[in-house]
Amino acid sequence: METNLTIKASIVEAGCAMLAKGLVAGTWGNISVRSEGGVAITPSGSDYLTLTPSDIVTVDYNGITGEGQRVPSSEMPLHLAIYTARPDVGAIVHTHSIFASACAVARRSIPPLIEDLVQMTGGGVEVAEYALPGTKALAENTVKALGDRQAVLMANHGLVACGRTLKEAMLIVVLVEKAAEIYVHSQALGGPQVLSEQDIQIMRQFYLEHYQKRQGGISCG
Numbered sequence: 001m002e003t004n005l006t007i008k009a010s011i012v013e014a015g016c017a018m019l020a021k022g023l024v025a026g027t028w029g030n031i032s033v034r035s036e037g038g039v040a041i042t043p044s045g046s047d048y049l050t051l052t053p054s055d056i057v058t059v060d061y062n063g064i065t066g067e068g069q070r071v072p073s074s075e076m077p078l079h080l081a082i083y084t085a086r087p088d089v090g091a092i093v094h095t096h097s098i099f100a101s102a103c104a105v106a107r108r109s110i111p112p113l114i115e116d117l118v119q120m121t122g123g124g125v126e127v128a129e130y131a132l133p134g135t136k137a138l139a140e141n142t143v144k145a146l147g148d149r150q151a152v153l154m155a156n157h158g159l160v161a162c163g164r165t166l167k168e169a170m171l172i173v174v175l176v177e178k179a180a181e182i183y184v185h186s187q188a189l190g191g192p193q194v195l196s197e198q199d200i201q202i203m204r205q206f207y208l209e210h211y212q213k214r215q216g217g218i219s220c221g
């Protein structure tokens with residue numbers, strides 16, 4: 001496992017990338033990565049442009065703060081619930097990007113409509129039942145709708161992406177946003193023809209076994 005300092009620096013870098021790509025505005029959204037004994041997470045009210053590694057908070061799986069003076073993100077319960085339910089998840093990125101949010105407010109799941117999406121997420125992207133932000137109910141609903149996939153929409157809120165690494169989680173938020181945009185545009189053409197479950201599984205396995213080794217992921221810079 002990387003050192004906490006390296007992890008914190010990568011979170012700061014990813015926060016800037018998330019803002020630069022228009023995936024969040026202002027201080028919304030949050031990022032976490034598994035670290036020694038728990039999780040490193042962005043603080044509440046993160047101004048990504050001025051955030052430094054020392055602002056990143058570490059918490060254990062009960063949410064007790066270790067390193068850092070700031071208050072952890074208000075969505076910390078959501079992040080901890082996912083890490084607890086999914087030992088394979090190493091990093092979580094939560095964004096409020098436009099097209100993913102359009103699907104989230106319509107409470108329409110994104111079907112398995114394009115290859116890069118299903119390779120990275122294992123299928124379509126479901127919508128978790130609505131609950132107020134920061135609540136235990138939101139954490140429970142989100143874990144339930146996420147299942148064994150890598151991304152989930154939160155009704156009337158935004159997107160949560162889970163990767164084995166932060167680089168992978170960042171790539172997933174971009175691919176889900178792209179898929180959501182394609183989905184919305186495809187409605188003008190009569191709606192998408194979705195991929196079959198068999199083809200999805202073949203592509204997902206191929207990604208897991210081969211492609212990821214060559215995949216550099218996106219730069220967080």
Ligand SMILES: [Zn+2]
Pocket residue numbers: 028029094095096133157158
């Ligand atoms: Zn949010």
